[in-house]
Amino acid sequence: MPNRIQKVVCASLTAGLLWAAAAVGSAAESKLLNVSYDVTREFYSAYNKSFADYWKTKTGDTVTVSQSHGGSSKQAQSVVNGLEADVVTMNQPLDIDVLHTGGGLLPANWSSRLPNKSVPYTSTILFVVRKGNPKNIRNWDDLVQSNVSVVIPNPKTSGNGRYSYLAAWGYALKKSAGDEKSAREFVGNLFANVPVLDTGGRGATTTFAERGIGDVLVTFENEAALVQKQFPDEEFLVILPPVSILAENPVAWVDRNVQRHHTEAVARAYLEYLFSDAGQELAAQHYFRPRNQAILARYATRYKPVDLFTVSEVAGGWQKAQQVHFSDGGIFDQIYQLNK
C-alpha cells in the first residue's frame, strides 16, 4: 500500500479514536449504590430523586442511585465483604469505622470530611403501642412489667437495637444514680419481655405491626411515624418517653469503591447535599431531626422536646459500648442467655 494511503488510513483512525475519546469524556451517566440501614428506605427514595434533579441542573449529568437496606451492622459487614457501596448512610459510627478497620475501604478520619462529624440528621428511640394503649405504657419502667411484651431488634445486628438497648441502660443508670448493677437488672428484665429478636428495625416493625406480636415496639422516631402512616386502621399510638437517647446517623463515601467506579465527585456531592437546606428539609419531612436549627424549628410541633442523653454519656462512647455490651460474651449476651 502506498505510504499516502497508509497515512490517510492512520489519520482517519486517529481522528475517529479521538472523537470516541471525546465522546467518552462527555458522556456523563453515573451510578451510585447507597448502602444504608433498615428504616431509611422511604427517606432515601425521596432524597435520591431530589439529588438527581439537583445534579442534573448543576452539571447536566445523570445520576442513578440504587439503595440497599438491612440491619446496620449486617450492612456494614456486607460492604467489608465486597458489596460495592459508593456511599454508606448508617445509624451509628461503628458501622462506618468497620469499613476502615475491616477492609481499609476508607480512611480513619472519615467523620471529619463532612460537617457535624458527618452526621446530617439525628433521631431518637421511642415507643409505638396498640390502639388505646391498653397496657398504659408511658415510660421505660412500663416495659419491664411482667405482662408487657416488647418488640426490639437484635442489638448485635441492628443499630436500632443497640440504641434501644442503650436507651434503656441509660434510663436505668439515671434512675439508679449510676448503679450499673441496677441497670443490668433493668435491661435484663426488659429483654426477658422480648419474645422475638429481629435482625433489623424493619423486621421488628413487621413483627409488631404485621404479625401482631407484642404490646409495644421500641424503635427510631422516623420508623414510629412510618408505622402510624402505613397502618392507619390499627390506630397505633406513638409514645415519647420523658427520657431517651440521641441517635446520630453518620454518612461517608467509600473511597476504595468510588475510585474503582470513578464516582468520587458525585458520591461526595450526594452526601454534601444532605447538609443543604433541601436535604435537611427532606430529612425533617421524613421524621429525622435535621441539624439545621432553623429547619428544625419549623417542625417544632412534630419534634417534641425530650431529655436526650448521648452514647458517650451512658456507655463511654461507641467503641466501649461495643466492647462491654455487644461483643461476644458481653453484657447483652450474658443477660439474653440468662433469660432464655
Added chain:
Amino acid sequence: MKKKQLWLATILGAQLAFTSPAADTNDTNRDADLAALKQQLLELSQKVQALESQRAADLQAAAAAAQTQNQDLDQKVRILARERELDQEAAAAAAKSAPRLQVGPGGFIASSADSNFVFSLKGVLQVDSRTFFNDSVNKNANDGIILRRARPIFQGTLYRDFDFKFTPDFAPSSGPTIFDAYGNYRYAPWAQLRSGKFKTPEGLEQLQEDVNISFNERSLASDLVPNRDVGLQLWGDIKGGLLSYAAGIFNGVGDEQNSSNAAFENEVEFAGRLFTQPFKSSDLTALQGLGFGVAGTSQNGTSNTKDLPTTTGGTLPGYTTDGQQQFFAYNPAIGTVVASREHWRLSPQGYYYYGPLSLLGEYAISDQGVRNTTTGAQAYLQNTAWEVSGGWVLTGENASFGGVTPLHPFDPHNGQWGAFQVVARYAELNIDNAAFPVFANPAYSASTAQAWSTGLNWYLNKNIRLNASFSHTTFTGGGASTGSGATTSPGVVTRQPENVFFTRVQLAF
C-alpha cells in the same frame, strides 16, 4: 327460678285451702304460719338470686380467663410463626453466604458467596481434518486428521481484584505448550495490569478467541502480527467498552510467533492498541456493533534469527497459507538472514455486527529490518496483508465478536437444530519486493498470496460447533513445476494454487 317459686306458691295455696274458716281461734296461728312461710319464701328467693349472681360471675370470670388464655395462646402461635419466618430468612441468608458450585455451559465454576474467590475449569478441544486437492506429488501426504487444540483452561479470581489464567495445550506434536499463563490486577475495569504470557494487543482476528474465529484458521493478515508473548500490559475498558486501550512491554516475537517463554536480549518490544465502539451504549441499534481501532508494535532489536518467521522453510510455522503450509521463508540462495535493527507493525482494524450479519476487516503492516549475515546486505522490508470476512447466521441469531449462541440448541427429538452460519473471506499478503533475491529465494518463496474462503458453521449449542470450509489460495512467484523449486520448500507449496477442504469438531466449555 320460676319453677321453685311456683312450687312454693302451690304448697302455700294448699295449706290455705285445707284450713277451716270456722276455726277462728286458729287465725293467729295461721297468720304466723303465713308470715313464716313468706319469710321462708323471701329467703329462698334471695338464696336463688345469690346463687344466680355467683354463677354469672363465675361464668364471666371463666370467659375472661378463657379470653386471656386465648390471647396468650394466640401470641404464642404468632411468635412461633414469626420465629419460623425468621429462621427461614436466616437460612436463606446463610445459603447466600455459602460457597457456590456451578456446572453449566461455562464449565465448572466454584466461587465464594461474595464472588471474591472464583475458580473455574474450562476446556477447548478441536479436531480438524484437512484435505488438499490438486497439490503436487511432493506434498500429497499433507491430508489428515489432526488434534488442532486440546487445552484445559484454569482461570479464576483471588481477593476480588486479582485474576489469573493458565492454559496449556496438549495438541502440539512437540509436546505440551503453555499458551496463556498470566495474572491480572483489576483496579477498575478501566485500569488493569496484566503480567505473564498472553496475546500481544495487535491483530484483531488474532485477539478473537480461538473458539470464535469464523474459519478453522486465521487469515493471511494474522501472519504479520505477533501471537502470544511474555510481558507486562496496562489495559482497560472505559465506559463499558466504549473505548478500550492496551499498552505493554514484551520480549518481542516474530510475526505469527508464540513466545518460547524466555528471551535473552536487551531490547524489548512496545505494543499498544486503541479500539472504540462509539455507539455501543447509544440508541442507534444499527450502529451498536460497530468497532474500529488501531494497534502497533515497535522494537529496536539486536541481530538475531528468532525474531523472524522461521528461515528454514518446510512445514514449520512462518508466513503460512490457510492450509498452514509455508509459502514464504527467509532462505536466500546465499547466506542466512537475521532480524536487524527496527521492527514495527501497524494494524488498522474494525468490525461490524448487526443482527445475523458480521463483518470483520484488518490491514497489517510489518516493517522488518533484516540483514544477510553472509553478504552483509541490510534492508527494511515492509510486508503488508489485509483481509475482510463476513458472515450471516441463517437461523437468525445475533452474530458477535464473541461468537453465536443458538436460540434453539440441537435437540432433534423436539425439532431443534441449533444455528447455522455461512461465512466468506478474502485475504492477501504481499512480500516487499526488496526481499528478493537477497533475503528470500524467488525460486521458492512467493511474493504474494491471495486467498478466498467460504464455509458453513453449525452451532449445535453454546459448547459444540461443527465447521466445514473450503479455501483457495493463489501465489505470485515461488516454485516452478520443474527443477529444485518444485521440490524444495516452500517452492513445493507455491508451485500451484492451494485448495483445501477443512472440517472441524469443536468442543468448548
